[in-house]
Amino acid sequence: MGRFDGKVALITGAASGIGRATALLLAQRGAAIIGFDIDGSALADAVDDAQAKGGTMTAVVGDVSSRDDCHAAVAETVGKYGQLDLLANIAGVASSQHLTDLGQDDWDRLVGVNLSGVVWCAQAAIPHLLQANGSMVNVASSAAMIGQAYTVAYSATKGGVVALTRSLAMEYARTGIRINAISPGSVDTSLTRDYQIPDEADMKLVQRYIGFRGMAGPSEIAEVIAFLASDDARRIHGTVIPVDGGLTTG
Secondary structure, rough: OOOOOOOOOEEEEOOOOHHHHHHHHHOOOOOOHHHHHHHHHHHHHHHHHHOOOOOOEEEOOOOOOHOOOOOOHHHHHHHHHHHOOOEEEOOOOOOOOOEEEEEEHHHHHHHHHHHHHHHHHHHHHHHHHHHHEEEEEEEEEHHHHHOOOOOOHHHHHHHHHHHHHHHHHOOOOOOOOOOEEEEEEEEHHHHHHOOOOOOOOHHHHHHOOOOOOOOEOOOHHHHHHHHHHHHHHOOOOOOEEEEEOOOOOO
């Protein structure tokens, strides 16, 4: 019997990286997964992978920066399963530049995916999470916890996720739902591998992005999300857990 048997989870960013690893892990442990991502092809591959391993996963293609798409994804989840026990807000994008080089399109994209996506999915999901005494796990970043050069815009959006998590946790403290976040450091995903630092960047500052124990694998981060979503974490609420190999220790 799986730890998440009978549970329904909506996971954003489920086509790749941490989102995909989390979807596959929770499906393996018995949850019915709704994977929500803008990349329909990669999301279909994730669904095939989950089902090949005996899990249950359904794809919903959409854009988390769209309020309508987020509400539609939650509605489809509840329409299909009649409940929602977990919302994992994992979808994210990154960019690196000097603030003086930041364009409007880059800023809007970062805010739309990293912060607005969490807001809209949470807005749609909370009424159903209240009914299920469910859980929300948001993915922030170590960049929200310490100063990080060349990622001012990204850091600001992830700082917003931290503030949102804590404020929501306070607002719903006397209910049955739990709301937490994690702040990963460097993780070996396509987002990290495709990262472009500015020309003439100070590499000593860039090297500070990586914790003492190197990059984490997506599955390592997924395990922490699964823990926070489980009954084992029933006393954890309003917390932001660093998963960064010691990066934010000083």
